[in-house]
Amino acid sequence: MKILVTGGAGFIGSAVVRHIISNTSDSVINIDKLTYAGNLESLADVSGNSRYAFEQVDICDSAAMNAVFNQHQPDAVMHLAAESHVDRSISGPAAFIETNIVGTYVLLEAARSYWSTLDAARKTSFRFHHISTDEVYGDLPHPDEVPTGAELPLFTETTPYMPSSPYSASKASSDHLVRAWLRTYGFPTIVTNCSNNYGPYHFPEKLIPLVILNALEGKPLPIYGKGDQIRDWLYVEDHARALYTVVTQGKIGETYNIGGHNEKQNLQVVETICDLLDELVPKKGSYRQQISYVTDRPGHDRRYAIDANKICRELGWQPQETFESGIRKTVQWYLANSEWVQNVKSGNYQSWIDANYNRK
Incomplete structure (x- = not known):
């Protein structure tokens, strides 16, 4: 297949591109605007491959x-391009409305127009896979809010939408657009909603890479509120495998939750990173001493948790990494890739592109 991937220079998108080029015989057209979080250096290993093309x-x-x-002339679309940082959406929601809602609409219409020109066989096999988030569901009861021993609920594919932030509201809107294009126009769409991703090549504004890098630089490790917010952590390479499984095997009109x-x-995550750094890069005293508590963000969801039984049962996908194995790999990757980190943080990224990537 020839797969058009939007946002392929982003964190999850680049993992998807690397997975397809490294593990399949398919081709990729990477579409990315290259905003602050888009990083072609994350695709250095595949950029020279004849099955890979980039369009800014x-x-x-x-x-x-x-x-x-x-x-x-792609055979499928995997739509990952999005503004995705909750804090940024609170301080500046306009970009999220523009990219996540208007951008999804424009992409749907371009894809539908193209799809309408295909012959019967290609039209039948075409897929538009929209990648979304579990944050569209709002949040779930926290363990301290339910009776002791009571079973805690999980997000399923039929959980009602109740987004809490401008980011999650914009993603919920894009999900609705995708499903409406299926219902109204018969356009062949599939939706996936994932839990929090982590792993290599993660932009340093997000919790896990921020904590790793702040710890190494001797800076405070900021924790919102009490740090008791709960997230379901998904290693990004496991997610990439799941997304490829969905676009190649998923059923039109279905939604698959991936967790x-x-x-x-959050506090457990930060403490785990500190303990790994104590082991791998020991210093006088523990990195835990750098933990600091800051005022909680407005409307902060307390708990997310995905029921991924459907994709496991129907498509045979399973995560390969536990949190313990995945977080160790992540910390080790950041320790071994200081040049990537410094290029992203220092503003040398454009120079790296000019020197290393021959683009149109």
């Missing part, structure tokens, strides 16, 4: 997207 395009640009479809089966409080 904004998904909100209708003419450019139509041109991409006409030129590359790592790893519920952890």
